[in-house]
Amino acid sequence: xxxxxxxxxxxxxxxxxxxxxxxxxxxxxxxxxxxxxxxxxxxxxxxxxxxxxxxxxxxxxxxxxxxxxxxxxxxxxxxxxxxxxxxxxxxxxxxxxxxxxxxxxxxxxxxxxxxxxxxxxxxxxxxxxxxxxxxxxxxx
Amino acid sequence: xxxxxxxxxxxxxxxxxxxxxxxxxxxxxxxxxxxxxxxxxxxxxxxxxxxxxxxxxxxxxxxxxxxxxxxxxxxxxxxxxxxxxxxxxxxxxxxxxxxxxxxxxxxxxxxxxxxxxxxxxxxxxxxxxxxxxxxxxxxxxxxxxxxxxxxxxxxxxxxxxxxxxxxxxxxxxxxxxxxxxxxxxxxxxxxxxxxxxxxxxxxxxxxxxxxxxxxxxxxxxxxxxxxxxxxxxxxxxxxxxxxxxxxxxxxxxxxxxxxxxxxxxxxxxxxxxxxxxxxxxxxxxxxxxxxxxxxxxxxxxxxxxxxxxxxxxxxxxxxxxxxxxxxxxxxxxxxxxxxxxxxxxxxxxxxxxxxxxxxxxxxxxxxxxxxxxxxxxxxxxxxxxxxxxxxxxxxxxxxxxxxxxxxxxxxxxxxxxxxxxxxxxxxxxxxxxx
Ligand SMILES: Nc1ncnc2c1ncn2[C@@H]1O[C@H](COP(=O)(O)OP(=O)(O)OP(=O)(O)O)[C@@H](O)[C@H]1O
Ligand code: SF4
Ligand SMILES: [Mg+2]
Numbered sequence: 296x297x298x299x300x301x302x303x304x305x306x307x308x309x310x311x312x313x314x315x316x317x318x319x320x321x322x323x324x325x326x327x328x329x330x331x332x333x334x335x336x337x338x339x340x341x342x343x344x345x346x347x348x349x350x351x352x353x354x355x356x357x358x359x360x361x362x363x364x365x366x367x368x369x370x371x372x373x374x375x376x377x378x379x380x381x382x383x384x385x386x387x388x389x390x391x392x393x394x395x396x397x398x399x400x401x402x403x404x405x406x407x408x409x410x411x412x413x414x415x416x417x418x419x420x421x422x423x424x425x426x427x428x429x430x431x432x433x434x435x
Numbered sequence: 436x437x438x439x440x441x442x443x444x445x446x447x448x449x450x451x452x453x454x455x456x457x458x459x460x461x462x463x464x465x466x467x468x469x470x471x472x473x474x475x476x477x478x479x480x481x482x483x484x485x486x487x488x489x490x491x492x493x494x495x496x497x498x499x500x501x502x503x504x505x506x507x508x509x510x511x512x513x514x515x516x517x518x519x520x521x522x523x524x525x526x527x528x529x530x531x532x533x534x535x536x537x538x539x540x541x542x543x544x545x546x547x548x549x550x551x552x553x554x555x556x557x558x559x560x561x562x563x564x565x566x567x568x569x570x571x572x573x574x575x576x577x578x579x580x581x582x583x584x585x586x587x588x589x590x591x592x593x594x595x596x597x598x599x600x601x602x603x604x605x606x607x608x609x610x611x612x613x614x615x616x617x618x619x620x621x622x623x624x625x626x627x628x629x630x631x632x633x634x635x636x637x638x639x640x641x642x643x644x645x646x647x648x649x650x651x652x653x654x655x656x657x658x659x660x661x662x663x664x665x666x667x668x669x670x671x672x673x674x675x676x677x678x679x680x681x682x683x684x685x686x687x688x689x690x691x692x693x694x695x696x697x698x699x700x701x702x703x704x705x706x707x708x709x710x711x712x713x714x715x716x717x718x719x720x721x722x723x724x725x726x727x728x729x730x731x732x733x734x735x736x737x738x739x740x741x742x743x744x745x746x747x748x749x750x751x752x753x754x755x756x757x758x759x760x761x762x763x764x765x766x767x768x769x770x771x772x773x774x775x776x777x778x779x780x781x782x783x784x785x786x787x788x789x790x791x792x793x794x795x796x797x798x799x800x801x802x803x804x805x806x807x808x809x810x811x812x813x814x815x816x817x818x819x820x821x822x823x824x825x826x827x828x829x830x831x832x833x834x835x836x837x838x839x840x841x842x843x844x845x846x847x848x849x850x851x852x853x854x855x856x857x858x859x860x861x862x863x864x865x866x867x868x869x
Binding site for chain 2: 296297299301314317318321322323325326327328329331332334335338339342361363434
């Protein structure tokens with residue numbers, strides 16, 4: 296079956312819009328009738344990735360493919376890239392600046408949470424080029 | 436699925452078919468068809484938002500007339516604490532309660548008494564642990580129904596305790612039966628309500644088989660009569676039996692502060708509540724014990740059946756409670772609590788779902804995506820749907836047609852050779868000639 300494909304621009308300029316794309320995907324999945332637990336995992340994982348693009352990479356794009364049995368998400372940005380992906384994946388590792396820490400971000404839990412809530416995730420990143428975060432979440 | 440009873444209806448004669456209500460409905464439950472607003476029953480949560488915004492007063496709340504009191508041998512008034520905030524210079528709640536007695540009720544039972552019991556029960560439950568955190572309050576029936584239709588993942592977080600109104604009705608009636616020897620049917624319990632949502636909760640309750648409330652009167656409806664009686668009182672009778680905790684339930688934050696815990700959030704106004712629930716679904720809050728939700732701005736003081744501005748009412752209630760004891764009603768025995776429990780879980784009603792069949796829903800969603808691309812993305816509401824996307828949904832579910840969009844219609848007309856001016860410009864053209 297051909298997936299339902301959505302592409303959202305995630306703006307890096309206005310922090311207050313962060314989280315909108317994952318919110319829209321959530322609404323679509325409810326309409327399609329995805330299982331609530333899957334919706335929750337998808338929403339959290341995508342939200343974390345979306346926020347990361349805003350905080351660490353000055354925005355990017357979220358590509359979402361919805362299949363009957365799974366959702367595939369690719370978050371791509373042309374930000375600074377991640378030097379040591381394994382380290383970034385560690386719980387508690389964060390380079391978030393102080394101003395966003397004041398809002399409660401920067402616990403270094405985003406990427407570990409994505410890992411936890413997805414069935415598959417992969418990061419491709421090159422310093423100075425950008426970052427791609429692939430994730431797959433099964434439907435049921 | 437159970438039937439969706441509603442206490443918000445449309446007055447066809449007054450409806451002009453404008454776009455005010457379709458735009459503001461939090462569950463996108465209203466469409467304008469054939470020039471009149473239509474409420475999609477399974478989506479409506481009776482929040483009263485459309486009543487609030489309709490400039491033509493075409494949305495009406497259903498409640499009982501005062502004459503319903505005549506049907507019973509013995510009547511009990513159940514005032515919501517919001518009622519106390521409706522009067523200027525009120526120094527003592529007993530004036531309101533005595534006024535109700537003078538109106539002809541045989542007795543009064545304050546809902547705030549039961550609110551204190553529910554607060555006590557909630558405190559105990561949270562202390563005991565084992566609940567899915569954060570616990571979401573269920574006192575506002577509109578918010579319970581909102582969660583039921585929109586937030587599947589939060590259905591298990593709701594506090595499964597009956598509302599103060601329901602608890603008060605049962606206790607009041609039982610006490611009256613014992614006192615008078617009358618039968619259950621002979622006693623009429625009348626809730627004096629700030630909103631239509633409570634009417635819905637009486638006619639089709641969630642969490643209990645049957646409500647003990649027999650009639651729901653609107654605060655705005657009884658207000659003039661009550662005020663008249665209150666003005667004649669020389670010495671009020673000492674009937675008030677609740678404290679700060681119970682009375683504060685009228686205001687947003689009242690139920691939460693009664694828990695005497697710090698980690699709570701109180702949201703009021705449907706839009707704010709929706710934003711909070713969205714975030715809650717994404718687990719975006721840290722440690723929180725309790726979430727209080729009220730459909731109305733400011734809490735129940737903002738209900739559509741009240742007479743006073745919510746912020747004025749709030750200030751008055753704050754003043755009134757000043758010299759009250761903290762709480763006068765407590766759970767005497769743990770056993771008493773079992774009766775306060777819901778008899779079921781909150782079942783998600785996926786009314787936003789396009790189809791029960793996932794593959795079919797996927798096809799329909801693909802259809803929506805295709806249609807949305809051809810629509811002008813103006814969300815103007817002229818088609819009768821709240822947004823272009825909503826029209827696309829209506830088209831794939833065969834409730835609307837593509838040329839319900841006036842821009843599409845215009846294109847169709849011009850490509851069919853009908854001049855665009857046919858739709859209005861001709862007249863002005865004619866005028867210019869003369
Ligand atoms: N898209 C990205 N571009 C560049 N660096 C990134 C990107 N995403 C994550 N990182 C780096 O990986 C680190 C860890 O990310 P993670 O999401 O786990 O934590 P955080 O964003 O710092 O804090 P939290 O997610 O808990 O608010 C970040 O601090 C940042 O250095
Ligand atoms: S907030 Fe109070 S007045 Fe408003 S709908 Fe809910 S219960 Fe009724
Ligand atoms: Mg992060």
